[in-house]
Amino acid sequence: MADTDNNKENNRDNAGYRRPNNYRRRRFNKFKSKKLQAEKNKNDVNPNENRIFLPSNKSVSVVIPLLNEEESLKELSQKLEDVLGRLNCGYEVIFVDDGSTDRSFERIQEIHGKNNRFKCIKLRRNYGKSAALACGFKAAKGDYVFTLDADLQDDPDEIPELLKMLLSGFDLVSGWKKIRYDPFIKRNTSKIFNYVTSKLSGIRLHDFNCGIKGYRKDVVKSLKVYGEMHRYLPALAHLQGFKVTEKIVKHHPRKFGKTKFGASRFVNGFLDVLTVVFTNKYIKKPLHLFGTLGMLSFLGGFIITLYLTLLKFLERESISNRPLFLIGILFIIVGIQFFSLGLIAEMITKTNAHEEDFLIEKTL
Ligand SMILES: Nc1nc2c(ncn2[C@@H]2O[C@H](COP(=O)(O)OP(=O)(O)OP(=O)(O)O)[C@@H](O)[C@H]2O)c(=O)[nH]1
Ligand SMILES: [Mg+2]
Numbered sequence: 001m002a003d004t005d006n007n008k009e010n011n012r013d014n015a016g017y018r019r020p021n022n023y024r025r026r027r028f029n030k031f032k033s034k035k036l037q038a039e040k041n042k043n044d045v046n047p048n049e050n051r052i053f054l055p056s057n058k059s060v061s062v063v064i065p066l067l068n069e070e071e072s073l074k075e076l077s078q079k080l081e082d083v084l085g086r087l088n089c090g091y092e093v094i095f096v097d098d099g100s101t102d103r104s105f106e107r108i109q110e111i112h113g114k115n116n117r118f119k120c121i122k123l124r125r126n127y128g129k130s131a132a133l134a135c136g137f138k139a140a141k142g143d144y145v146f147t148l149d150a151d152l153q154d155d156p157d158e159i160p161e162l163l164k165m166l167l168s169g170f171d172l173v174s175g176w177k178k179i180r181y182d183p184f185i186k187r188n189t190s191k192i193f194n195y196v197t198s199k200l201s202g203i204r205l206h207d208f209n210c211g212i213k214g215y216r217k218d219v220v221k222s223l224k225v226y227g228e229m230h231r232y233l234p235a236l237a238h239l240q241g242f243k244v245t246e247k248i249v250k251h252h253p254r255k256f257g258k259t260k261f262g263a264s265r266f267v268n269g270f271l272d273v274l275t276v277v278f279t280n281k282y283i284k285k286p287l288h289l290f291g292t293l294g295m296l297s298f299l300g301g302f303i304i305t306l307y308l309t310l311l312k313f314l315e316r317e318s319i320s321n322r323p324l325f326l327i328g329i330l331f332i333i334v335g336i337q338f339f340s341l342g343l344i345a346e347m348i349t350k351t352n353a354h355e356e357d358f359l360i361e362k363t364l
Contacts, residue, residue, distance in 0.1 A: 052087060052163055059090035060163070061142030065132035065230075066150035068100045071256035073107040076148075077118055079156045084117075087160065093118045095150070096136045099126035112364045120364040129260075130230040135360070137220040145220045149211030151257060153181075155250040162214035162247060171219050171242035174234045175210035181253035193231075193269055200277045201235035205246050208234055212249055218242075228268050232276045239281070290342025298335025304328030 054060075062080060066073075077093070084091040095108050097120055108120040121135055133147065144166050148154045158175065165173045180187060190209065198204045209231040219242050223233060238244045282289045305328040308319040319325050 052160055052167070054087065054089040054163075054167075056089075058143045059092070059141065060084065060087060060159075061140035061145045062091070062093045062159070063096065063133060063136030063140055063145060063147050064093065064150050065096045065098060065129050065136060065147070066100065066104060067098050067126060067129075067260050068102045068104060069150040069257055070100070070102045070104045070107050072150055072152045073104060073111065076150060076152055076156070077111045077115075080118075080148075081115060083156045083159050087163070090142075091117060092140075092142060094136045094139055095120040096132040097122045098128070098132040099123055109364070116364075118364075120362075121360055122362045123360060128228065130225045130228055133230050134225040137223065137225065140217070140220060143217050145215045145217060147211065147213050147215075152255050153252050154210075154212040155252065158212055158247070158249045159214070162212070165245065165247060166214050166216055169243065170245050171216045172234055172237045172244045173214045174205060174207065174244065174246045175212040175249035176205070176207040176246045177210055177251035178206070178248045180251045189266055193266075193273070196270075197232060197235055197273050197276075200273055201232070201238060203235060203238040203244055205234055205244070207246065208232055210249065216242075227275065228265075228272050229276065231269055231272060235273075235276050239276070286345035287342035290338045290345060294335045294338030294342060296335070297331050297338060301328045301331025301333075301335060304331065 062084070064076075073095075080093055084093070095118070097105050097108065105120065105122055108118070111118045112120060119139075121139060123132065123135065127135075136147075137145065144163055146159055146162060148156065154175065162173045162175075182190075190207075194206055194208055197208050213233065215237075219237050222240065223236055225233065229236065234244045234246075278289070304324055308322065308325055308328060311317045312319050
């Protein structure tokens with residue numbers, strides 16, 4: 001009874017006039033359609049809002065190093081064509097086929113046949129991802145250069161956002177796969193690598209080895225990518241004084257083919273981070289590193305032998321049968337060795353430049 005009274009009350013407005021019978025339903029429908037409209041607006045991308053206006057003389061290059069990725073290439077090139085077409089600027093996509101033994105090159109030839117902005121550099125054998133990147137960077141003509149893995153794990157849709165960040169003044173924008181679809185062991189070892197690399201290089205990034213990155217032209221033209229340095233390009237760029245940042249990017253599980261890097265990535269990765277730091281901090285002054293180590297060792301050895309000599313002459317003790325005697329001499333010899341190593345390294349750095357030499361079989 002009370003309920004019916006209540007309903008009757010609700011059917012009257014504040015002034016006490018009776019509301020139409022379908023008043024509540026109409027109010028609900030109005031609310032629902034407003035909510036739907038709000039959802040729609042949220043999902044709708046205003047094409048002009050997201051459009052990036054590059055000066056007409058600027059262009060974009062995308063470099064894609066690949067090894068045996070025949071299944072992914074068609075889908076990848078369609079996505080790239082779509083995304084790059086929307087940028088309204090000149091672009092080129094450079095596949096670097098690094099001695100693939102499957103039908104990757106044939107796939108790229110088909111893609112090139114349909115759109116000659118898709119090019120390919122086919123290397124005569126497998127030189128590794130770093131060499132392939134170096135080769136692509138050398139060939140890239142664009143003012144903004146992007147790299148992408150060929151296995152569809154990186155999303156070409158990220159390119160416009162990376163480009164916006166480059167246009168806002170960054171020299172290198174590195175992707176960060178915050179949510180990643182990799183096995184547990186790989187996710188966690190890479191966390192350790194990222195932490196160590198951050199500490200040693202002095203730049204805090206979460207994901208140094210993400211395949212998708214954007215660079216200003218000057219960065220790719222000045223980076224020396226060799227060995228397995230592709231893992232540390234943001235660290236190298238930072239150590240060279242470029243402005244580096246990161247952006248969270250989408251990551252997809254591997255759809256086709258299999259991973260190209262086995263357990264060796266962990267050992268090589270660690271050695272490479274030492275190389276990055278050494279070659280960047282000390283390349284111009286190796287004697288500072290080896291000389292300091294040498295002097296410390298020499299000083300340690302000198303103090304030990306001086307102490308033993310004093311014992312011999314003041315206390316008349318025999319020192320030749322004491323292990324400390326051998327340790328002192330060892331320290332002196334090691335110290336001299338380090339010093340000479342530093343001098344040799346100085347000579348090498350003055351005469352040697354790291355240049356990867358690769359043989360190109362074909363270009364499209
Ligand atoms: N040019 C070249 N590209 C390579 C080489 N090894 C791998 N790649 C490419 O580098 C990209 C990343 O390699 P993946 O094997 O996917 O490495 P990953 O993404 O760390 O491993 P998964 O998550 O297991 O796929 C892919 O596009 C490969 O085709 C190589 O020796 N040379
Ligand atoms: Mg992959």
